[in-house]
Amino acid sequence: MSKGIPLAEALARYRADADIAPLPGSTDIDTLLNTYHPDHLRGSVVKLAVGANAGDSCQRELAGLLQAEAFIDEADLAGSPVTDIDVLVIGGGGAGCAAALAAAENGARVLLATKLRLGDSNTVMAEGGIQAAIEPDDSVQRHIQDTLRGGHHVGDPTLVSALAGDGPEVLHWLINQGMQFDQTPSGDLHTRRAGGMSTPRLVHCRDYTGLEMMRVLREAVIQHRSIEVWEQSPAVELLSNEVGQKCVGAVLTSLNNGQLRIVRTRSVILATGGLGRLHLNGFPTSNHLGATGDGLVLAYRIGARLCELDSFQYHPTGLVHPSHLAGKLVTEGVRAAGALLVNGLGQRFIDELQPRDVVCAAILRECSEGRGVRVNDQHSGVWLDTPRLERAQPGLLEKQFTSLMTRTRVAGIDPRVEPLLVHPTLHYQNGGAVIDANGATTVPGLYAVGEVSGGIHGRNRLMGNALLEIISFGRRAGAAATADRDRGPKKVTLEHVNQLRRALTLAGLPMTQRAPQILPDYAAGGVWNR
Amino acid sequence: MTTSNTTANGDDQAQSVALTINGLAVNAHEGMSLVEAAWHGGVPQVTSVGCLEGVCGSCRIMLRRGKEVTVGLACQTFVENGVEVVFLPPASAPLHHYEVSDFKDGWDIQARFQDIFPEASRCRHCHGCDNACPKGITVENGVALAAAGRFREAGEAFFECVMCELCDAACPELIAPAHVGLFSRRVTAHFHLRPPNLIHRLEELRKERMENPPKDRRKKNNED
Numbered sequence: 001m002s003k004g005i006p007l008a009e010a011l012a013r014y015r016a017d018a019d020i021a022p023l024p025g026s027t028d029i030d031t032l033l034n035t036y037h038p039d040h041l042r043g044s045v046v047k048l049a050v051g052a053n054a055g056d057s058c059q060r061e062l063a064g065l066l067q068a069e070a071f072i073d074e075a076d077l078a079g080s081p082v083t084d085i086d087v088l089v090i091g092g093g094g095a096g097c098a099a100a101l102a103a104a105e106n107g108a109r110v111l112l113a114t115k116l117r118l119g120d121s122n123t124v125m126a127e128g129g130i131q132a133a134i135e136p137d138d139s140v141q142r143h144i145q146d147t148l149r150g151g152h153h154v155g156d157p158t159l160v161s162a163l164a165g166d167g168p169e170v171l172h173w174l175i176n177q178g179m180q181f182d183q184t185p186s187g188d189l190h191t192r193r194a195g196g197m198s199t200p201r202l203v204h205c206r207d208y209t210g211l212e213m214m215r216v217l218r219e220a221v222i223q224h225r226s227i228e229v230w231e232q233s234p235a236v237e238l239l240s241n242e243v244g245q246k247c248v249g250a251v252l253t254s255l256n257n258g259q260l261r262i263v264r265t266r267s268v269i270l271a272t273g274g275l276g277r278l279h280l281n282g283f284p285t286s287n288h289l290g291a292t293g294d295g296l297v298l299a300y301r302i303g304a305r306l307c308e309l310d311s312f313q314y315h316p317t318g319l320v321h322p323s324h325l326a327g328k329l330v331t332e333g334v335r336a337a338g339a340l341l342v343n344g345l346g347q348r349f350i351d352e353l354q355p356r357d358v359v360c361a362a363i364l365r366e367c368s369e370g371r372g373v374r375v376n377d378q379h380s381g382v383w384l385d386t387p388r389l390e391r392a393q394p395g396l397l398e399k400q401f402t403s404l405m406t407r408t409r410v411a412g413i414d415p416r417v418e419p420l421l422v423h424p425t426l427h428y429q430n431g432g433a434v435i436d437a438n439g440a441t442t443v444p445g446l447y448a449v450g451e452v453s454g455g456i457h458g459r460n461r462l463m464g465n466a467l468l469e470i471i472s473f474g475r476r477a478g479a480a481a482t483a484d485r486d487r488g489p490k491k492v493t494l495e496h497v498n499q500l501r502r503a504l505t506l507a508g509l510p511m512t513q514r515a516p517q518i519l520p521d522y523a524a525g526g527v528w529n530r
Numbered sequence: 531m532t533t534s535n536t537t538a539n540g541d542d543q544a545q546s547v548a549l550t551i552n553g554l555a556v557n558a559h560e561g562m563s564l565v566e567a568a569w570h571g572g573v574p575q576v577t578s579v580g581c582l583e584g585v586c587g588s589c590r591i592m593l594r595r596g597k598e599v600t601v602g603l604a605c606q607t608f609v610e611n612g613v614e615v616v617f618l619p620p621a622s623a624p625l626h627h628y629e630v631s632d633f634k635d636g637w638d639i640q641a642r643f644q645d646i647f648p649e650a651s652r653c654r655h656c657h658g659c660d661n662a663c664p665k666g667i668t669v670e671n672g673v674a675l676a677a678a679g680r681f682r683e684a685g686e687a688f689f690e691c692v693m694c695e696l697c698d699a700a701c702p703e704l705i706a707p708a709h710v711g712l713f714s715r716r717v718t719a720h721f722h723l724r725p726p727n728l729i730h731r732l733e734e735l736r737k738e739r740m741e742n743p744p745k746d747r748r749k750k751n752n753e754d
């Protein structure tokens with residue numbers, strides 16, 4: 001099916017010192033996006049038939065999961081052990097840890113349940129950095145403006161001003177927890193400017209910002225006396241009150257032995273992250289193994305409103321090979337440093353520093369019009385011309401992109417002598433559960449923070465705002481959930497599941513598929529019989 | 531072009547490699563990581579996997595090649611004929627307990643460290659931790675620096691640590707080097723990172739709040 005120049009031929013043709021023609025004249029951005037961006041692929045978007053977003057557009061595969069059958073029944077609850085706790089946090093990435101710590105700081109007893117190991121997350125992989133308006137010529141106001149503009153003015157201004165306003169305090173809190181950041185010789189926090197920022201605002205810890213954040217928060221959570229952690233314990237369902245309208249707990253399973261456990265609580269904080277591992281529209285992903293959109297499914301089933309379900313961020317430069325790194329990122333910094341994108345004919349085809357969605361669409365255009373480099377029927381891509389960059393700035397790759405060099409070295413590839421074959425990769429879920437400035441969803445008792453929530457980034461997220469969001473809103477939700485003076489549930493039920501089943505039947509939808517996904521099928525061996 | 535590109539890309543005729551994972555015989559293709567091989571071979575219950583790029587530290591394995599036994603990360607290790615691979619269970623809960631908020635100031639931090647990690651000064655220099663570390667960190671030296679109160683340098687040694695805790699498992703003295711490393715990094719930031727640009731902005735925002743107190747949403751929410 002896939003067209004393009006066969007890999008061997010393209011490699012033979014490639015020269016790091018070849019003359020490159022200037023870019024062909026201006027591109028019509030709107031047509032490019034409408035024709036090639038995956039969000040606009042024909043048949044990739046459907047209308048939801050049931051639930052709080054009935055009638056809204058939603059990516060097709062995600063819609064299937066949102067309108068799917070649950071895993072469990074009332075019968076499964078009988079006999080399952082019950083745990084009572086003040087606050088239940090679901091998800092052990094950055095947002096979940098920040099929420100758990102804030103709840104514990106405010107006096108709550110917290111249970112943090114996570115699918116894999118604590119810290120296995122998208123957070124740990126973030127390289128670029130975290131945004132906060134701390135430079136003298138920057139301001140919270142500018143941060144707000146940049147974020148709203150970047151999101152194509154779809155973002156919620158209340159949430160965005162909460163986010164930007166929290167920035168400096170978030171850094172203060174992270175440093176107090178023991179997170180390090182790069183400094184200038186005079187001791188200031190070092191800032192960079194990245195896509196969509198009107199001034200330098202990206203604070204970072206070399207190109208390991210997420211790792212540094214995650215290991216510090218993980219340790220802080222493990223060490224905290226009021227936080228209990230259950231690993232390998234994904235949530236498969238939320239629990240509701242008798243009328244199915246308030247969230248009063250969750251049902252967890254164990255990846256080790258399948259044992260169900262019931263947790264009853266005053267508030268549930270969903271922090272389950274993104275959905276790259278659903279491989280929407282057949283795309284590879286930069287996300288960690290557990291990013292299967294479970295939180296969206298659970299929230300939707302209990303009646304929460306979601307937003308921007310048809311808007312996803314595809315990162316332009318995911319690796320095509322080696323296969324074990326398929327979909328993994330080559331950071332935008334490499335293009336920012338001057339690396340060009342070149343098709344199989346050795347031609348440039350787009351200004352590499354256009355916004356992510358534009359560059360992504362341009363690469364897909366090259367591939368579909370037969371100018372890509374073809375690996376096999378499923379895989380093609382274009383060159384990220386790292387050898388040319390190395391010729392222009394010797395030593396730069398080694399010095400500034402340690403993480404990239406370490407990862408490729410393991411596979412015996414040297415980006416300084418051979419170009420990297422790249423293809424867009426599913427990176428970030430722009431939307432999610434609708435929340436207020438406390439992270440509260442439209443369902444009482446249910447909070448959502450981090451990538452699972454929506455409304456901050458509109459239809460496009462700027463680099464560095466996700467790491468800020470998980471701490472800012474994680475802490476807001478942790479505090480708010482603790483302040484809920486509810487006395488806790490009298491009765492926990494699956495009434496909301498029954499209601500959804502009725503709605504699905506009425507809408508004539510099949511109930512053959514079960515959700516949440518928990519693990520991608522290729523990794524679920526011995527754990528699930530879906 | 532270079533060989534790696536052609537082998538990595540030309541997986542059509544990839545050679546078959548035979549190994550065992552968690553006791554099961556697996557036939558994998560050359561160039562696969564051990565995680566890919568486990569999935570490919572249908573090995574059940576391989577869920578200690580996260581990032582697939584060597585930064586989360588969860589895919590801990592023990593690897594036997596003939597008589598030689600090593601540990602490592604499955605997503606960063608490639609299939610080889612005849613090796614036996616076992617995915618290790620997650621590390622047990624830490625033995626050392628502290629909260630950074632317990633520390634009053636940096637002056638007694640060395641004493642506090644010795645209370646919390648008394649084993650650290652009993653290192654027997656067996657190199658167990660260095661040999662175990664998949665990131666090539668000089669763990670043993672890091673522990674020595676921490677035991678001497680040189681927390682900034684100790685923390686720097688652990689910069690690329692992915693918290694796989696393989697060094698903890700290797701240590702006969704139960705020193706928990708990974709946690710020593712994190713302690714060192716955390717107290718360094720907690721007591722010494724005082725960036726003027728951030729402090730200045732925090733102060734500006736504090737003054738602004740004093741001059742016109744914001745409507746506190748949280749309070750309002752609780753009232754109604």
Ligand SMILES: Cc1cc2nc3c(=O)[nH]c(=O)nc-3n(C[C@H](O)[C@H](O)[C@H](O)COP(=O)(O)OP(=O)(O)OC[C@H]3O[C@@H](n4cnc5c(N)ncnc54)[C@H](O)[C@@H]3O)c2cc1C
Nearest residue numbers: 091093095115121122123128235273290450451464466467
């Ligand atoms: C490669 C990469 C690079 C990035 N770089 C940057 C950057 O430079 N700057 C920036 O701001 N952002 C960046 N991002 C985005 C950012 O890292 C994420 O959006 C953010 O960290 C998400 O945090 P989170 O806590 O919401 O989700 P995660 O960190 O993904 O955590 C979610 C957790 O929930 C768990 N979970 C999932 N389902 C369940 C369930 N059913 N039950 C229990 N637990 C569950 C998961 O296992 C995981 O532990 C990057 C993302 C990627 C993938």
Ligand code: SF4
Nearest residue numbers: 663691692694695697
């Ligand atoms: S120092 Fe220890 S925990 Fe860190 S990467 Fe090395 S072995 Fe793993």
Ligand code: SF4
Nearest residue numbers: 653656657658659701
């Ligand atoms: S394993 Fe433990 S005892 Fe051996 S060198 Fe490392 S820290 Fe010292």
Ligand code: FES
Nearest residue numbers: 580581582587605
């Ligand atoms: S899966 Fe994260 S280090 Fe291997």
